[in-house]
Each structure stands twice: as structure tokens, then as C-alpha cells.
Amino acid sequence: MRLVTIAALAALTTAPALADPVVREQAKADYHQAKADAIKADDQQTNAQVQADAAAADAANARAQANAAQSDASSLQAQANASQNQAAVAKQQANISQAEAGSAQAQAEQAAASKDAALDRAANARATAHSPYPQQ
Secondary structure (H helix, E strand, O other): OHHHHHHHHHHHHHOHHHHOHHHHHHHHHHHHHHHHHHHHHHHHHHHHHHHHHHHHHHHHHHHHHHHHHHHHHHHHHHHHHHHHHHHHHHHHHHHHHHHHHHHHHHHHHHHHHHHHHHHHHHHHHHHHHHOOOOOO
16 A cells, blocks of 8 residues: 555656646645555554454463463372372282282191190090090
8 A cells, every 4th residue: 555655646747748637636636535545454463463463462372371281280290100000009018918918828727737636635644634545
């Protein structure tokens, strides 16, 4: 649009054929229309720039929100990993405790068997001691 304005000014100052009043009036009208079009174009450019700036600000806000969400997700992932590690340690400790309980159960069963054997030997010894027949 600025080119139209410049062209209209150049035409008014350089063309001797514009001496005709009708042509001169038409040139003035064209000049004023071109000037109005240039102003309108400048306004449109300003509006477009404002919209572009607003869109850039919106994009920056969205990017900041996305970065915050990513940071939150990373933090939650780290917490989940820590909890999973704690669970693995607890499971390992439970397995160790279960193995120790199995060993203690086996020792208890062995002690019961030893007790039963000792009671049997004691009963046999008592029976032998009270028997009228000596054993050889």
C-alpha cells in the first residue's frame, strides 16, 4: 500500500498531463484512497503483530506448563522407583525371614525327635532297672 501512495505522489509531481482539473481531482482521490489504504494496512499489520505477540506469549506459557508437568512426572517417577526399591528390599528381608523360620522349624522338629528318642531310652532304662530279669 505504501507503494501506491508513493506512486500517487510521484504521479502528481511529475506528470504535466495532470493539468486537467478532472484528472487532477481523480489523482487527489486516488491519493487519499491510497493514503487511507496505507493507514488501514498499517493498522492491520499492527493488529497482526499484537496477535502474533499474544500467540507467542501463549506458546511460552504452554511451554512452561509442559516443562512443569514434565518435572512433576519425573519427580513422581523417581518416587515410584524409590518405592519399588523399598519393596524389593522388604521382599528380600521377608524371604530371609522365611528361610530362617524354615530352619528354626527344622531344628524344632529335630529337637522333638531327640526328645522322643531320649524319652524312649529313659523308658527303656526304667523298664530295665525295674525288671526282675537282668539284661545282658
